[in-house]
Amino acid sequence: MIDAIVTGEVLKAITKAMVALVSEARFHFLENGLHSRAVDPANVAMVIVDVPTDSFEVYKVDEDTTIGVDVNRIYDISKSIKSGELVELKVEDESDLKIKFGSVEYSVALIDPSAIRKEPKVPQLELPAKIVLNAGEFKKAISAADKISDHVVFRTTEDGFYIEAEGDVDKITFFMSDAELIEFNKQEARSMFSVEYLKEFIKVAGSGDLLTIYLGINYPVRLQFDVANGKVKVEYILAPRIEAE
Amino acid sequence: MIDAIVTGEVLKAITKAMVALVSEARFHFLENGLHSRAVDPANVAMVIVDVPTDSFEVYKVDEDTTIGVDVNRIYDISKSIKSGELVELKVEDESDLKIKFGSVEYSVALIDPSAIRKEPKVPQLELPAKIVLNAGEFKKAISAADKISDHVVFRTTEDGFYIEAEGDVDKITFFMSDAELIEFNKQEARSMFSVEYLKEFIKVAGSGDLLTIYLGINYPVRLQFDVANGKVKVEYILAPRIEAE
Amino acid sequence: MIDAIVTGEVLKAITKAMVALVSEARFHFLENGLHSRAVDPANVAMVIVDVPTDSFEVYKVDEDTTIGVDVNRIYDISKSIKSGELVELKVEDESDLKIKFGSVEYSVALIDPSAIRKEPKVPQLELPAKIVLNAGEFKKAISAADKISDHVVFRTTEDGFYIEAEGDVDKITFFMSDAELIEFNKQEARSMFSVEYLKEFIKVAGSGDLLTIYLGINYPVRLQFDVANGKVKVEYILAPRIEAE
Numbered sequence: 049m050i051d052a053i054v055t056g057e058v059l060k061a062i063t064k065a066m067v068a069l070v071s072e073a074r075f076h077f078l079e080n081g082l083h084s085r086a087v088d089p090a091n092v093a094m095v096i097v098d099v100p101t102d103s104f105e106v107y108k109v110d111e112d113t114t115i116g117v118d119v120n121r122i123y124d125i126s127k128s129i130k131s132g133e134l135v136e137l138k139v140e141d142e143s144d145l146k147i148k149f150g151s152v153e154y155s156v157a158l159i160d161p162s163a164i165r166k167e168p169k170v171p172q173l174e175l176p177a178k179i180v181l182n183a184g185e186f187k188k189a190i191s192a193a194d195k196i197s198d199h200v201v202f203r204t205t206e207d208g209f210y211i212e213a214e215g216d217v218d219k220i221t222f223f224m225s226d227a228e229l230i231e232f233n234k235q236e237a238r239s240m241f242s243v244e245y246l247k248e249f250i251k252v253a254g255s256g257d258l259l260t261i262y263l264g265i266n267y268p269v270r271l272q273f274d275v276a277n278g279k280v281k282v283e284y285i286l287a288p289r290i291e292a293e
Numbered sequence: 294m295i296d297a298i299v300t301g302e303v304l305k306a307i308t309k310a311m312v313a314l315v316s317e318a319r320f321h322f323l324e325n326g327l328h329s330r331a332v333d334p335a336n337v338a339m340v341i342v343d344v345p346t347d348s349f350e351v352y353k354v355d356e357d358t359t360i361g362v363d364v365n366r367i368y369d370i371s372k373s374i375k376s377g378e379l380v381e382l383k384v385e386d387e388s389d390l391k392i393k394f395g396s397v398e399y400s401v402a403l404i405d406p407s408a409i410r411k412e413p414k415v416p417q418l419e420l421p422a423k424i425v426l427n428a429g430e431f432k433k434a435i436s437a438a439d440k441i442s443d444h445v446v447f448r449t450t451e452d453g454f455y456i457e458a459e460g461d462v463d464k465i466t467f468f469m470s471d472a473e474l475i476e477f478n479k480q481e482a483r484s485m486f487s488v489e490y491l492k493e494f495i496k497v498a499g500s501g502d503l504l505t506i507y508l509g510i511n512y513p514v515r516l517q518f519d520v521a522n523g524k525v526k527v528e529y530i531l532a533p534r535i536e537a538e
Numbered sequence: 539m540i541d542a543i544v545t546g547e548v549l550k551a552i553t554k555a556m557v558a559l560v561s562e563a564r565f566h567f568l569e570n571g572l573h574s575r576a577v578d579p580a581n582v583a584m585v586i587v588d589v590p591t592d593s594f595e596v597y598k599v600d601e602d603t604t605i606g607v608d609v610n611r612i613y614d615i616s617k618s619i620k621s622g623e624l625v626e627l628k629v630e631d632e633s634d635l636k637i638k639f640g641s642v643e644y645s646v647a648l649i650d651p652s653a654i655r656k657e658p659k660v661p662q663l664e665l666p667a668k669i670v671l672n673a674g675e676f677k678k679a680i681s682a683a684d685k686i687s688d689h690v691v692f693r694t695t696e697d698g699f700y701i702e703a704e705g706d707v708d709k710i711t712f713f714m715s716d717a718e719l720i721e722f723n724k725q726e727a728r729s730m731f732s733v734e735y736l737k738e739f740i741k742v743a744g745s746g747d748l749l750t751i752y753l754g755i756n757y758p759v760r761l762q763f764d765v766a767n768g769k770v771k772v773e774y775i776l777a778p779r780i781e782a783e
Contacts, residue, residue: 121463128437144464151430151469152437157462185641192618192642217647218611219634224641366708373682389709396675396714397682402707 049113050077050139053106054099056129056149059137061252061276062097063123068248068284069095071120074161077109087168093245094168096283103279105134115139116159122147125154171285175262175270177204180231181224183273184255186211189222190246196220199289200246202263203238209261213243230258237263239288249273249284266291294358295322295384298351299344301374301394304382306497306521307342308368313493313529314340316365319406322354332413338490339413341528348524350379360384361404367392370399416530420507420515422449425476426469428518429500431456434467435491441465444534445491447508448483454506458488475503482508484533494518494529511536539603540567540629543596544589546619546639549627551742551766552587553613558738558774559585561610564651567599577658583735584658586773593769595624605629606649612637615644661775665752665760667694670721671714673763674745676701679712680736686710689779690736692753693728699751703733720748727753729778739763739774756781 062082066073069088076083081100087093101107122145129135129149138146139158147154189211193200196215203210208225209232226232253259253273262270266288273282307327311318314333321328326345332338346352367390374380374394383391384403392399434456438445441460448455453470454477471477498504498518507515511533518527552572556563559578566573571590577583591597612635619625619639628636629648637644679701683690686705693700699719701712716722743749743763752760756778763772 124440125437128433150433151467151473152434153466153468154437155464155466188618188640189642192644195614219645221643221645222641223643228641369685370682373678395678396712396718397679398711398713399682400709400711 049110050115050137051106051108052077052082052104052137053134054104054137055131055276056126056133056135057131057276058099058103058279059129059135060123060126060131061280061282062099063119063126065095065097065252065275065280065282066119067123068251069093070165071118072159072164073117073119074164074167075115075117077113077115079109079112081107085167085170086165092242092287094170094285096170096285098281099279103276113139114161115142115145116161116164117145118156118159121156125156171268173262173264173268173270173285175237175264175267176235177237177261177263178231178233178235179204179209179229179261179263181209181229181259181261182255183250183253183257183259185224186259187250187253187255190243190250192220192222194243194247198243199240200243201238201240201291202261202269204232204234204236204263206234206236208232231260237265237267239263239266239269240291241269241286242289245284245286249286252282294355295360295382296351296353297322297327297349297382298379299349299382300376300521301371301378301380302376302521303344303348303524304374304380305368305371305376306525306527307344308364308371310340310342310497310520310525310527311364312368313496314338315410316363317404317409318362318364319409319412320360320362322358322360324354324357326352330412330415331410337487337532339415339530341415341530343526344524348521358384359406360387360390361406361409362390363401363404366401370401416513418507418509418513418515418530420482420509420512421480422482422506422508423476423478423480424449424454424474424506424508426454426474426504426506427500428495428498428502428504430469431504432495432498432500435488435495437465437467439488439492443488444485445488446483446485446536447506447514449477449479449481449508451479451481453477476505482510484508484511484514485536486514486531487534490529490531494531497527539600540605540627541596541598542567542572542594542627543624544594544627545621545766546616546623546625547621547766548589548593548769549619549625550613550616550621551770551772552589553609553616555585555587555742555765555770555772556609557613558741559583560655561608562649562654563607563609564654564657565605565607567603567605569599569602571597575657575660576655582732582777584660584775586660586775588771589769593766603629604651605632605635606651606654607635608646608649611646615646661758663752663754663758663760663775665727665754665757666725667727667751667753668721668723668725669694669699669719669751669753671699671719671749671751672745673740673743673747673749675714676749677740677743677745680733680740682710682712684733684737688733689730690733691728691730691781692751692759694722694724694726694753696724696726698722721750727755729753729756729759730781731759731776732779735774735776739776742772
């Protein structure tokens, strides 16, 4: 029913994106590609993964098919596949997913989709500020912030984009000016977020990947990563934390 | 009495092969080279190491000499030597082994050979199937199997060579066809082995090394690794596990 | 009051040298460069760091200024800076040190210098033997000695320089002849030292760095490392241990 071939890099990106929040997920093999989304058990963050058919080397799906997978398991397998190596994903009956690369074939038991937590609706969010930057720079800022605090403030002014964290005695400010950002609509916004979640999110991105941030005022943030050479779109939506005055 | 020079790579290969099963061993410096063998404390596996005189840069041994060595200790020392660096091994009196490289000289106390567990006889085994493959491929298969089970089945049919492992819900099959194998005599065989031991054995091999497997039906397997650019022959013999029906 | 620019490599070398012995230190920004020194809590060793103004890209200090810093904190930050990347160090008021590189600015709280343990006077030492060698060779010798003993003997004869360690059953001798040493005044000396301290000291040096040793008879040793391409001078003075006869 499903017979698809992707590179190891793409399979790894898809599963890495999901394991940041959940261990089981529904994978929808649709006419226009693979789609998956989930919220974490604490309902603080949502992940949305989209892989258009173009990102597959082969994509044969008889009809829209939903399977339930242990994403941790598949992520674990994907780590032993080289980036450029081709992997065949095959579902013949509904009991297992075959993952084949080189001389190795894994047969991974599927999970009944109805046994997996219901998928969230993607919320409509009015987010005034749009910032596009290099994901590598963002990773550096979050890693630095993580050393001194468990929450960070994302803030835009006309001048550019700030990420700020304050520890007991130290402070860190990351700043990229309008000129340094790839794109910026100069809208003002400000919200505070948990570093714990952001730390998980940034693992999905390589240093050359693109990141688009949509930011509001005390509102959730949308972080859209273009990963695996643009072949996989990963979006995280993260609820804000309340800033104490 | 013994004065030999080898590369760091060879010394490391020899000791790494032994430490997979034992911490102390007898090293026989014979006219035709260095020989060592041992069985593990549980009597499940045997290791046989042979290093012909050609694999030494210098090999001076007055008469056949047996020394008892702490292989862990020498393996530990060998890790601080570069692959291509020359190491001198010297036994003057029977009390210690001098290991000299660069500006450093270790003097390692020898163990009375009679205090080391008796060496096993190498068993005569009738093993119909012979398979020659790249050790790197074998390493990959064992590492993959290790993730889902503590035992694996090695199996040959006319078509080729299978390594199979079954977890609680997942399954992995490694297959190399006759055409993909370097050599294969098309004999049928099948036996089950402990992954725990195989995991130790594969550490000795680099990905470009050659591995020759002799396999029978519910019988021990012989794994012959050609390591350190063919300078060291390492053979493991592993007892089978009983397959539950 | 202070505005200085250095490479990441220099900042890392300075703080790495200090953290070997203390977690807080006084940094003196003087007319001729940065100077810091400290003894460890057990009074066994002293570290002296000197960075001439030439080693800074920019060095603006209005008047001699002493600040108290958490060296662990700054060392930690320095690890996220690339070797060749430029870092600005800025003290405007006396409350914090700003560390700026790329898009990131840290603001690290300063410590009242009077709250930091009093600095030692550098002792006058008559040390007859002078040995200059590659720090990488010295690192190898100390790492090797560390595997078998917690103390080592440094010893010079007319022939050269010995480092010796004795374990319960094993022995290691490191020897560099007069010809192999970069410089040696052929004076005889011999003292024993704790490996624990030496292990910390060698972390500061790269394998291509120069090390000058001044050695006496049952007397402290001076180890002068030229690190970060000669831009940072790090000196350790280590008290001897008493050799049991």
